[in-house]
Amino acid sequence: MSAVFNFTFVPWFRSVAPYIHMHRGKTFVIGVCGEALAAGKMGTLAQDMALIQSMGVQIVLVYGFRPQVNEQLLTKGISPQFSHGMRITDAQTLDAAQEAAGQLRFEIEAAFSQGLPNTPMAGATVRVISGNFVSARPVGIVDGVDFKHSGLVRKVDVAGITRGLDMGALVLVSPFGFSSTGEAFNLTMEEVATKVAIDIQADKLIFLTEIPGIRVKPDEAASPDNPIDTELPLDAARRLLAKSPPGHSPTDTAFYLQHCVTACEHGVERSHILPYALDGALLLEIYVHDGVGTMVVDEKLESLREATHEDVGGILQLIEPFEKDGTLVKRSRTEIERDADHYTVVEHDGVIFACAALYPYPEAKTGEMAALTVSPASQGQGDGEKVLKRIEQRARAQGLRSIFVLTTRTMHWFLKRGFEPVSPEWLPEARKKKYNWDRKSQILVKML
Structure with missing residues (x-):
């Protein structure tokens, strides 16, 4: 063989x-x-x-x-x-x-x-x-x-x-x-x-x-x-x-x-x-x-939806442990409040179990999916995939042809879901200027 x-x-x-x-x-x-x-x-x-x-x-x-x-x-x-x-x-x-x-x-x-x-x-x-x-x-x-x-x-x-x-x-x-x-x-x-x-x-x-x-x-x-x-x-x-x-x-x-x-x-x-x-x-x-x-x-068993300003506290509580261990880049409350409408959340009984944000770059027909996070209490139940699918739907609705992520620890999860690695030079100019070369994040792209 x-x-x-x-x-x-x-x-x-x-x-x-x-x-x-x-x-x-x-x-x-x-x-x-x-x-x-x-x-x-x-x-x-x-x-x-x-x-x-x-x-x-x-x-x-x-x-x-x-x-x-x-x-x-x-x-x-x-x-x-x-x-x-x-x-x-x-x-x-x-x-x-x-x-x-x-x-x-x-x-x-x-x-x-x-x-x-x-x-x-x-x-x-x-x-x-x-x-x-x-x-x-x-x-x-x-x-x-x-x-x-x-x-x-x-x-x-x-x-x-x-x-x-x-x-x-x-x-x-x-x-x-x-x-x-x-x-x-x-x-x-x-x-x-x-x-x-x-x-x-x-x-x-x-x-x-x-x-x-x-x-x-x-x-x-x-x-x-x-x-x-x-x-x-x-x-x-x-x-x-x-x-x-x-x-x-x-x-x-x-x-x-x-x-x-x-x-x-x-x-x-x-x-x-x-x-x-x-x-x-x-x-x-x-x-x-x-x-x-x-x-x-049918998603009635839990709510997969776009975030509101009432969700900011829940998002902060969810992502804080991952910011502390370096998995996620730290975001301030002010930043999340400003960008609340960019976020998609999975909420059950008033508790947010997963989230991610979509930052579009319309001139490049692409968007960044940031802060994808799933609570340890619900990992392995598909919440990450649900949020990814919704982000893809939001990106398509905005006329984007691809989405990309920057990650240091979850590269294989994204590769299994159709993402491909690219170099930092691929990034839209506006995002390239903010790329942290010291962090050395992997850049992965998925075509929609």
């Missing part, structure tokens, strides 16, 4: 190990759009889900079949009918949907039943349990439009799904529901996945979709200057949703985002929107720090 491989593998494995540990015993609901299945992605998705399950994650898989139903109808000379962003399901459409659902269920179960030969999970056995886990009610007539056999989720069989997961199986749920009289209703994958995630109290809801995620500026085309917003606090997601038109098409900003917001508002702490076209998107989102899609996160 080559030394180069050893050199790259060991740091990589160490970097993903905390996420393997973090997610063990958790439950994920994964919603896969029909377009992903039509594109032939089920084989690699089965491999990745088997790998995730082998690392202790319980999985509920909900699949969609929009393009498959459309194809069935078009071959019969029938035009698909939609209204209010929902399919109108007449008798012929219901037949097409049942046929598509049955065929896809067969293909999915077959993908997990092959022993996954010639893959990283060769020889693995993934038991798949499917059934009538969802009861439904009709959409009815909305604004004069009769949706016929289109339905909404009435109830999720939580006990049935939980039993399947406790047996070590992957639970497969189709976008079909049945009434108490046995009538079938065509549902949407997105609603079913969201309701299942809420009712079984899942740790994550993940959508594999046609879009790469939510863009910082949703009205602008994809470009390096308009990247994916990898993390959206719930409040920010609500605001974006309020400004977006109704999501009738899967490529509309609101289409998946509305379900992520609903899930987070009802107890699912993290909801994700990932591109199915990217090979390994599930693994990259779950086990790599920055991920590859957009995560909507």
Whole structure:
């Protein structure tokens, strides 16, 4: 085995190990759009889900079949009918949907039943349990439009799904529901996945979709200057949703985002929107720090927010021990009071557990993140990463393309989170003049 491989593998494995540990015993609901299945992605998705399950994650898989139903109808000379962003399901459409659902269920179960030969999970056995886990009610007539056999989720069989997961199986749920009289209703994958995630109290809801995620500026085309917003606090997601038109098409900003917001508002702490076209998107989102899609996160359990003047005392109390041991440069109360609006804090029950400040240099399209501090009482719980993410969001909102830090003792923490070392000559002119050559701080930069 080559030394180069050893050199790259060991740091990589160490970097993903905390996420393997973090997610063990958790439950994920994964919603896969029909377009992903039509594109032939089920084989690699089965491999990745088997790998995730082998690392202790319980999985509920909900699949969609929009393009498959459309194809069935078009071959019969029938035009698909939609209204209010929902399919109108007449008798012929219901037949097409049942046929598509049955065929896809067969293909999915077959993908997990092959022993996954010639893959990283060769020889693995993934038991798949499917059934009538969802009861439904009709959409009815909305604004004069009769949706016929289109339905909404009435109830999720939580006990049935939980039993399947406790047996070590992957639970497969189709976008079909049945009434108490046995009538079938065509549902949407997105609603079913969201309701299942809420009712079984899942740790994550993940959508594999046609879009790469939510863009910082949703009205602008994809470009390096308009990247994916990898993390959206719930409040920010609500605001974006309020400004977006109704999501009738899967490529509309609101289409998946509305379900992520609903899930987070009802107890699912993290909801994700990932591109199915990217090979390994599930693994990259779950086990790599920055991920590859957009995560909507509910932060109601603690307050991650911009600081006010009332927080100055708490910030001083937090950073004082680190100033005394030389980890941080000493800052006066006057300086912190003057710059309070530059700070982001994590506050819980009136106590500040973490903070950092952003000092922008607009002429250089960069900003300095200073005074990143986490209380010893909460270290290892992710508060530092939360503050870093918020600082990155604030920097993007100000049009900055990078952030930089000066550090003498925490270089490796920043390197693991995408920062790269540069020389003092890289610094903006205004900051270079204040650089302390005696302190010899390392300068690290992260592109946004």
